[in-house]
Amino acid sequence: xxxxxxxxxxxxxxxxxxxxxxxxxxxxxxxxxxxxxxxxxxxxxxxxxxxxxxxxxxxxxxxxxxxxxxxxxxxxxxxxxxxxxxxxxxxxxxxxxxxxxxxxxxxxxxxxxxxxxxxxxxxxxxxxxxxxxxxxxxxxxxxxxxxxxxxxxxxxxxxxxxxxxxxxxxxxxxxxxxxxxxxxxxxxxxxxxxxxxxxxxxxxxxxxxxxxxxxxxxxxxxxxxxxxxxxxxxxxxxxxxxxxxxxxxxxxxxxxxxxxxxxxxxxxxxxxxxxxx
Amino acid sequence: xxxxxxxxxxxxxxxxxxxxxxxxxxxxxxxxxxxxxxxxxxxxxxxxxxxxxxxxxxxxxxxxxxxxxxxxxxxxxxxxxxxxxxxxxxxxxxxxxxxxxxxxxxxxxxxxxxxxxxxxxxxxxxxxxxxxxxxxxxxxxxxxxxxxxxxxxxxxxxxxxxxxxxxxxxxxxxxxxxxxxxxxxxxxxxxxxxxxxxxxxxxxxxxxxxxxxxxxxxxxxxxxxxxxxxxxxxxxxxxxxxxxxxxxxxxxxxxxxxxxxxxxxxxxxxxxxxxxxxxxxxxxxxxxxxxxx
Numbered sequence: 001x002x003x004x005x006x007x008x009x010x011x012x013x014x015x016x017x018x019x020x021x022x023x024x025x026x027x028x029x030x031x032x033x034x035x036x037x038x039x040x041x042x043x044x045x046x047x048x049x050x051x052x053x054x055x056x057x058x059x060x061x062x063x064x065x066x067x068x069x070x071x072x073x074x075x076x077x078x079x080x081x082x083x084x085x086x087x088x089x090x091x092x093x094x095x096x097x098x099x100x101x102x103x104x105x106x107x108x109x110x111x112x113x114x115x116x117x118x119x120x121x122x123x124x125x126x127x128x129x130x131x132x133x134x135x136x137x138x139x140x141x142x143x144x145x146x147x148x149x150x151x152x153x154x155x156x157x158x159x160x161x162x163x164x165x166x167x168x169x170x171x172x173x174x175x176x177x178x179x180x181x182x183x184x185x186x187x188x189x190x191x192x193x194x195x196x197x198x199x200x201x202x203x204x205x206x207x208x209x210x211x212x213x214x215x216x217x218x219x220x221x222x223x224x225x226x227x228x229x230x231x232x233x234x235x236x237x238x239x240x241x242x243x244x245x246x247x248x249x250x251x252x253x254x255x256x257x258x259x260x261x262x263x264x265x266x267x268x269x270x271x272x273x274x275x276x277x
Numbered sequence: 278x279x280x281x282x283x284x285x286x287x288x289x290x291x292x293x294x295x296x297x298x299x300x301x302x303x304x305x306x307x308x309x310x311x312x313x314x315x316x317x318x319x320x321x322x323x324x325x326x327x328x329x330x331x332x333x334x335x336x337x338x339x340x341x342x343x344x345x346x347x348x349x350x351x352x353x354x355x356x357x358x359x360x361x362x363x364x365x366x367x368x369x370x371x372x373x374x375x376x377x378x379x380x381x382x383x384x385x386x387x388x389x390x391x392x393x394x395x396x397x398x399x400x401x402x403x404x405x406x407x408x409x410x411x412x413x414x415x416x417x418x419x420x421x422x423x424x425x426x427x428x429x430x431x432x433x434x435x436x437x438x439x440x441x442x443x444x445x446x447x448x449x450x451x452x453x454x455x456x457x458x459x460x461x462x463x464x465x466x467x468x469x470x471x472x473x474x475x476x477x478x479x480x481x482x483x484x485x486x487x488x489x490x491x492x493x494x495x496x497x498x499x500x501x502x503x504x505x506x507x508x509x510x511x512x513x514x515x516x517x518x519x520x521x522x523x524x525x526x527x528x529x530x531x532x533x534x535x536x537x538x539x540x541x542x543x544x545x546x547x548x549x550x551x552x553x554x555x556x557x558x559x560x561x562x563x564x565x566x567x568x569x570x
Contacts, residue, residue: 005379013375016368017390020449023405024394026415030408038408040418080301093294094287102305103298108499110507110551112524116531116544117312120319123537140308143301201399204509204524208531220400224514237401244396252389 062219074195081146115208129211153187337542369452435517459493491565
């Protein structure tokens with residue numbers, strides 16, 4: 001069935017991949033290059049930029065802030081995602097479309113607009129900028145992603161399973177804990193992971209809403225101004241790449257499990273019989 | 278009476294849904310709708326250093342439209358963003374096409390291969406273009422060691438082209454994925470039928486594949502266009518002074534220039550342009566989108 005691609009298309013794909021990888025292959029090259037200047041020719045192999053990373057105290061403070069923000073923001077937006085997805089999938093109510101539109105709107109707005117408008121409110125109300133304001137901004141932009149992931153997870157779920165549990169005498173909470181939660185758990189985890197990675201890499205909103213505690217991207221931004229810091233920044237970028245790929249593999253693993261679970265239960269009746277305990 | 282009772286019944290039936298969605302709605306209301314409305318209000322006020330004058334005036338908008346600096350920046354942002362959108366989508370299409378039609382069993386791996394470069398810091402990805410294009414950068418030192426040029430090319434960094442290149446790179450996966458999804462949905466038997474009935478490969482591409490892939494192309498265009506027009510990082514890192522965009526000016530108004538109302542007016546004008554062009558684009562491609570639903 002699969003035919004051979006035309007040669008011209010194949011050549012284009014290869015050139016495009018070179019273009020895609022051009023910046024990122026430089027990361028390990030300069031992270032391990034034994035020279036304080038980011039330029040060719042290369043000087044030799046060193047690990048010292050990675051050791052230098054360990055001595056950057058402000059880096060660890062920024063990393064800690066970013067982790068606190070990413071964990072809180074991804075948990076909060078996943079909660080919002082669950083509530084929204086449930087409401088949309090299972091209920092009819094007045095104002096459904098406009099409410100849903102408002103929740104999904106951050107997806108269609110440039111980030112600078114979101115950052116600036118929240119900044120205006122905070123300044124007008126006399127709030128001071130802190131980790132909390134960054135969390136609020138991030139929850140706003142991550143929630144639409146959580147909603148779309150979880151809508152798929154809830155949408156694929158067979159409603160009759162929930163009804164069966166209620167009919168058999170389980171209460172609402174028990175049904176949620178023992179029937180719904182296990183089925184949407186992979187969706188929940190991918191929502192948390194996506195939220196976490198978005199928050200960890202988000203710069204513009206954090207740049208506007210951060211107070212005296214910078215996030216990791218805000219810290220990297222400040223480092224980019226000092227040429228002497230650049231090799232260390234390269235090492236940091238390489239570490240981030242490797243860590244993200246590990247996270248991504250986890251995400252992919254859970255996404256596939258989610259497909260298998262909800263697909264297996266939802267599609268045909270006899271599957272339920274086979275897989276039910 | 279019956280009308281009000283109907284409404285009451287509707288409200289009663291709405292309660293379970295509202296109870297669930299109330300929290301997220303309130304959050305969006307407080308942190309998105311209210312701030313946007315307040316930003317509109319602020320854009321009609323004026324500020325003199327620290328004192329905010331709350332009398333309503335259109336002075337900020339007059340300044341935005343009469344001052345050539347703002348007009349140039351808005352026009353350039355729009356230009357860059359359109360160039361990025363067109364080039365990103367045009368380059369992404371053959372890639373998505375290749376994966377969907379010739380990927381076979383390696384589709385997942387090919388998609389993964391495309392996303393790998395994007396899993397490091399956004400700031401660093403843009404910054405690395407500076408290293409590639411710079412005066413002592415990869416391209417210049419490469420070309421010089423090959424004796425193709427005698428002195429570094431200076432026209433490849435710090436201009437709008439560098440901004441377009443870096444942004445076209447940054448948004449590549451966001452264009453490839455939606456196009457890929459819409460190509461995957463195409464019923465392959467339609468293509469076979471077209472070929473059997475005598476269409477050439479090129480004709481069947483333009484008459485079947487492309488129209489059916491349009492929802493993905495439209496989505497990809499919007500996904501690239503909307504964030505790029507407000508991009509702050511790329512112009513600052515690789516744009517030089519000739520490559521600055523409107524987001525940089527908005528940021529300056531909120532910090533150094535200390536003129537938040539003018540910054541708000543600039544943000545509102547940019548937002549209006551984004552919304553206007555997006556709606557126009559959707560309207561223009563309505564016939565392709567309707568078919569899908």
